[in-house]
Amino acid sequence: MSSCCTTETIELPQQPRVAGKLQTVALVGPPNSGKSTLFNRLTGLRQKVANYPGVTVEQHLGRMKGIGRPDLVLIDLPGIYSFDSYSEDARVAVDVLRGEMPGTPQPDAVLLVLDSLHLRRQLMLAAPVLALNLPTLVLLNMTDLMESRGGEVDTLALAQELGVPVAKISGAQGIGLNAIAQFLNRRSEPAVETTQPQRLELPVVGNARSYRQWATGVSSRTKYKAPLSSEWTRKLDGVLLHRVWGPLLFLVVVFAVFQVVFTLGNPLSDAFGNVLYGLGDFVGRFLGDGWLKSFVIEGAWRGVASVLVFLPQILLLFLFIGVLEDSGYLARAALIADRFMKGIGLNGKAFIPLLSAYACAVPAIMATRTIENKRDRFATILVTPFMTCSARLPIYILVIAAFIPNRPVLGDLLGLQAVAMIGLYLLGFLAALGTARLLKSSILKASSTPFILELPQYRMPTARGLALRLYDRGKLFTKKTGTIILGATVVLWILAHLPVHATLPESVIGRLGHWIEPAIRPLGFNWKIGIGILSSIVAREVIVGTLGTLYGADPATQALHLQAALRHDLTLGGAMALLVFFAFAMQCTSTLAIVRRETNSWRWPALQFAYMTVLAYLGALATNQLILHLMR
Known part of the structure; x- marks a missing residue:
């Protein structure tokens, strides 16, 4: 179900990317990672919905008025688990990120949203995204829920592992969004070096097993501790997912x-x-x-x-x-x-x-x-x-x-x-x-x-x-x-x-x-x-x-x-x-x-x-x- 929004005329810039100058930002992440909620926060519920040329997948565009950057266009890409999927959604997301989508320029920066409650699995998407060598900010979403349930992660160590900045946020509560504004403002300053810091070796592109091993290793080295499911979640799932009672x-x-x-x-x-x-x-x-x-x-x-x-x-x-x-x-x-x-x-x-x-x-x-x-x-x-x-x-x-x-x-x-x-x-x-x-x-x-389905957390509507x-x-x-x-x-x-x-x-x-x-x-x-x-x-x-x-x-x-x-x-x-x-x-x-x-x-x-x-x-x-x- 889509949320209510106000539409406005939003034009994507067609000129090539210019080093140090931001025009478009891509928002990418797995399904159910809270990406759409964050998109609404960043655009202030003002977006344009259209179709990519030649395909049936919709594109969602919005100016980043929610953090005071109306000069930037945010592209909400379809939720994907990997670059290797054969679904049309995944092909569109990959083509946009690689600059191969007609009528859509390659984004100048990427906001990678990962669900911190399932970080070990979701890190598998980080490897192919980082391999694109685009300026990237990793956003660990729902960290308020993760920490309240005993989970933890060393964000500094994770940033060093990935070679890009990492920020804890909560898209639903609007917590930590200032880190996004700071990242984009720094990237917009001409004096700032526009090349990415050197990263540790990434896994072999297109190898799912290599991605999985790499994600597991990164999780261990950054002291990631998966949060415990709440007692209510365990009790409810025990009944609602029961073969008979469910x-x-x-x-x-x-x-x-x-x-x-x-x-x-x-x-x-x-x-x-x-x-x-x-x-x-x-x-x-x-x-x-x-x-x-x-x-x-x-x-x-x-x-x-x-x-x-x-x-x-x-x-x-x-x-x-x-x-x-x-x-x-x-x-x-x-x-x-x-x-x-x-x-x-x-x-x-x-x-x-x-x-x-x-x-x-x-x-x-x-x-x-x-x-x-x-x-x-x-x-x-x-x-x-x-x-x-x-x-x-x-x-x-x-x-x-x-x-x-x-x-x-x-x-x-x-x-x-x-x-x-x-x-x-x-x-x-x-x-x-x-x-x-x-x-x-x-x-x-x-x-x-x-x-494959990532079960969302139980929430109060x-x-x-x-x-x-x-x-x-x-x-x-x-x-x-x-x-x-x-x-x-x-x-x-x-x-x-x-x-x-x-x-x-x-x-x-x-x-x-x-x-x-x-x-x-x-x-x-x-x-x-x-x-x-x-x-x-x-x-x-x-x-x-x-x-x-x-x-x-x-x-x-x-x-x-x-x-x-x-x-x-x-x-x-x-x-x-x-x-x-x-x-x-x-x-x-x-x-x-x-x-x-x-x-x-x-x-x-x-x-x-x-x-x-x-x-x-x-x-x-x-x-x-x-x-x-x-x-x-």
């Missing part, structure tokens, strides 16, 4: 999250909806009766409000995901899942993209770049859209609330609506696993690769971090609602009123709906649902705005609440079939576009869209027919 507790957490989302989210959404619809009625009084009121209120406002009403529940879900991620629990869940992922042929690293797809498939697909094996990566990309992203929540919540009573299942602990929601998440997950198994046993068969996360997600959701969904509902309103004075079934959109109705009638859908499905190809949540506009434009149902209108037009079988359809269907042009970009071909997204659409149709057909049979 997966069971993960399921309990998932059930609890969805139960709270419904029990607390429903009243919040209802109250928010009353405000939105009340605001629309208030504005409508000043517009009089006529086409202007119909366009503004029934066409635009009701379509947008019908989607915005789900914002409280979506934010609640992201709040819980943020707590689980920031606390360090989700990384443990990934470790547990690795045992299962290997059984279906996927790399353990696939779990992180699949997990992040519960927020949005687009950044999740981009996160597959850390998977070195190309076939494993493509398989993960193709199954990621099956995971239930936040865009599906509006239609899920709408249909579940309309057709499924919230009866208790386990007393007051779990309601039937929460069970239905969990069932849809599980359905998408099983579809992803089944498809992955099919791909990995046929067109994308490949040998397994090891899963901060209110500021969670607030920024919710602001970011809320801003993205409302921006999409105010652009894509608003545009779609306005177009639908216009088509629903052409020709002029025609009834809704006789309008352009009505005729289109009746034309496709024979194909979707076996699923239990009428022509209005069909129009909603077509419009949702732009974005899944558009269907709710579409239905809000269509039912608002229909004199027979415009006085009804949207849930009541759906109960009027759909049977139980049709409603459940609609949920199944959206659990499987692609219905997102942004996802198709990112799959095209990541695979560098239209063949894979075309195959993906066709497969998921056919599966969605057949699943919806089977669901409707089964319920019709059971209700006879």
Whole structure:
């Protein structure tokens, strides 16, 4: 999850490096070393995100205003463990550091971030970085935690071993950042010698065993003492990583999250909806009766409000995901899942993209770049859209609330609506696993690769971090609602009123709906649902705005609440079939576009869209027919 930031125009200097003159600084380090937190500190949360030319990896740039050096551009490189990885992230980081990335000059200095809690392993990255002979400052991050747990290291001895300055810092607490400013200021002074001090002999470049032996020797000579895990960490890991209790507790957490989302989210959404619809009625009084009121209120406002009403529940879900991620629990869940992922042929690293797809498939697909094996990566990309992203929540919540009573299942602990929601998440997950198994046993068969993950420390999530996360997600959701969904509902309103004075079934959109109705009638859908499905190809949540506009434009149902209108037009079988359809269907042009970009071909997204659409149709057909049979 990215943190909220302010963007500004940042241009990278294109002229060659000049001795003694700093222009660009690279920030490099292993994953989970706290590099991104430090980047936000140094840039004051002001950054630019773009793509490196010719590749799909993003570059994060920011001016170092956080330490009073706005003249310097900081480049946040992807987290890497070594220079020898075959992942695209690693290749980009190495190319930038070596000055081989088109459009990006070789950095004038390097800030190497290492997690002091795992210094012995992380020192392996120091060897190839130092071999570049760039001015380098080694930053031992999280030293406050290391020392509080009995760890220690002789930084002076480490600096002598590495031949570069070393500083203890805490990016999260903002401790020790003055050392960065002092290092950069000294490098900027013309009188200072710009060549690096002589170092001891570095290990053979490209030899992992040589790196490991060198890192072990440096750790010993600098009297590095690894910190003890806290008693709480040992106790929690003993339970959360248990082969039996770990997966069971993960399921309990998932059930609890969805139960709270419904029990607390429903009243919040209802109250928010009353405000939105009340605001629309208030504005409508000043517009009089006529086409202007119909366009503004029934066409635009009701379509947008019908989607915005789900914002409280979506934010609640992201709040819980943020707590689980920031606390360090989700990384443990990934470790547990690795045992299962290997059984279906996927790399353990696939779990992180699949997990992040519960927020949005687009950044999740981009996160597959850390998977070195190309076939494993493509398989993960193709199954990621099956995971239930936040865009599906509006239609899920709408249909579940309309057709499924919230009866208790386990007393007051779990309601039937929460069970239905969990069932849809599980359905998408099983579809992803089944498809992955099919791909990995046929067109994308490949040998397994090891899963390496540095477990982060357990931390108490901060209110500021969670607030920024919710602001970011809320801003993205409302921006999409105010652009894509608003545009779609306005177009639908216009088509629903052409020709002029025609009834809704006789309008352009009505005729289109009746034309496709024979194909979707076996699923239990009428022509209005069909129009909603077509419009949702732009974005899944558009269907709710579409239905809000269509039912608002229909004199027979415009006085009804949207849930009541759906109960009027759909049977139980049709409603459940609609949920199944959206659990499987692609219905997102942004996802198709990112799959095209990541695979560098239209063949894979075309195959993906066709497969998921056919599966969605057949699943919806089977669901409707089964319920019709059971209700006879």
